[in-house]
Amino acid sequence: MKRFLAPLGGVVGILERWLLYPNVVLALTAVLWGTCTQKLLNIPTDPAALALIFALTLVTYNRDRLADADSPADQSNTAERTRWVTRHRRSLARFTAAAALVAAVLLCLRPMALVPIGAGIGFALVYSSRVLPGGRAPRQLPTVKVPYVALLWAVLTVGVPAAAAGSAWNERTALVGSVIFFFAAALVNLNDLRDLGGDREAGTLTLPVLLGDGPARLFSVLSGSLAGLCAVLSEQPGLGLIGLYIALLALSYRVGDDRIFRWLIEGIGVPTWLAVFRLG
Numbered sequence: 001m002k003r004f005l006a007p008l009g010g011v012v013g014i015l016e017r018w019l020l021y022p023n024v025v026l027a028l029t030a031v032l033w034g035t036c037t038q039k040l041l042n043i044p045t046d047p048a049a050l051a052l053i054f055a056l057t058l059v060t061y062n063r064d065r066l067a068d069a070d071s072p073a074d075q076s077n078t079a080e081r082t083r084w085v086t087r088h089r090r091s092l093a094r095f096t097a098a099a100a101l102v103a104a105v106l107l108c109l110r111p112m113a114l115v116p117i118g119a120g121i122g123f124a125l126v127y128s129s130r131v132l133p134g135g136r137a138p139r140q141l142p143t144v145k146v147p148y149v150a151l152l153w154a155v156l157t158v159g160v161p162a163a164a165a166g167s168a169w170n171e172r173t174a175l176v177g178s179v180i181f182f183f184a185a186a187l188v189n190l191n192d193l194r195d196l197g198g199d200r201e202a203g204t205l206t207l208p209v210l211l212g213d214g215p216a217r218l219f220s221v222l223s224g225s226l227a228g229l230c231a232v233l234s235e236q237p238g239l240g241l242i243g244l245y246i247a248l249l250a251l252s253y254r255v256g257d258d259r260i261f262r263w264l265i266e267g268i269g270v271p272t273w274l275a276v277f278r279l280g
Contacts, residue, residue: 020262021084022092023065027057029269033157033180036276040176040236041167048109049164053156055103056117060152062096076198112166116159120152142205146188153184175234182227183272186220186246187265193217194255220250238279242272 019025034053038045068074069085085092107114127148130137138144158177167173192199192206193216200209208216228243245268253261 016259016262017084020266021065021081022095023058023061025263025266026061027054029266029272030054030057030153030157032269032273033153034161036239036272037158037161037176037180038165039276040234040239041162041165041173043161043165043167046110046161046164048106049113049161052103052106052110052113052164053160055099055106056156056160058099059096059103062092062099066093066096071202073195073198073202073204076201077195110164113160113164116155116163119159120155123148123151123155142210143207145206146185146192149188150181150185154178154181172234175230178230179227179234179239182223182230183242183246183268186223186227186250187268189216189220189223190250190253190265193220193253194258196255217250217253221247224250236276238275239272241279242268242275245271 031050031054034050035045037043038049065081065085066089069082069089074082107117127138127144132138132141139148154177158173158180161167162169162173189207193208193213195204195206196208196213196216199206207219211219224243224246226243227246228240231237231239231243249261249264
């Protein structure tokens with residue numbers, strides 16, 4: 001991998017700094033997943049709803065990047081990205097504020113989307129609130145992060161476009177939401193696999209920290225397989241191939257090659273879109 005990237009080092013570095021680090025690629029994946037939702041639920045393409053998904057993804061992830069830039073875990077796990085965020089903190093904050101303003105305007109155009117967004121915000125507040133015995137928050141419990149983030153991705157890329165279109169909530173909506181949930185769970189776990197060393201030092205109890213490298217990879221393979229099963233049940237065998245794609249990522253991932261795997265993980269929206277729109 002490193003030999004492959006060496007001749008392209010300058011170009012790749014620029015793309016990383018201005019597409020991956022400010023979460024533009026991740027936001028585009030959210031849009032492509034939202035587009036797939038509209039196709040699978042027979043919802044007319046709605047650019048305003050898709051733009052809302054894009055803006056909300058930027059706000060959510062960049063806010064976290066800014067808040068966690070000084071944390072020892074981020075400085076250990078994603079040192080280069082964290083240094084970039086620190087150097088460009090003011091510009092990234094302005095970019096995030098602009099995305100929040102755009103999201104607010106779009107929400108006025110699609111007020112029905114407020115229902116799933118409000119549910120997601122409420123869940124996030126509970127996740128971070130000290131509501132458990134001993135003054136602990138749910139986020140401090142072992143392995144809670146994966147289902148939490150996966151649920152938010154399902155809310156964002158399935159709940160928002162469905163609600164914005166006034167689509168009925170039925171079995172098919174649940175199946176599509178389950179596909180996205182299991183896709184996201186597998187990928188979030190792969191990120192935790194990358195962060196294994198730093199999380200272990202910081203005492204963050206992720207699945208890789210608790211079970212080790214091998215069982216954590218198996219979890220992502222299983223999650224991808226469940227997503228594939230849900231895709232087949234929704235009569236989308238092409239989409240089921242993305243479960244195989246995730247399984248291959250989980251089995252082949254290497255921390256030393258994270259620069260290339262980062263594009264394959266965060267850019268998963270492209271093969272997903274191709275599976276839905278070209279393979280059906």
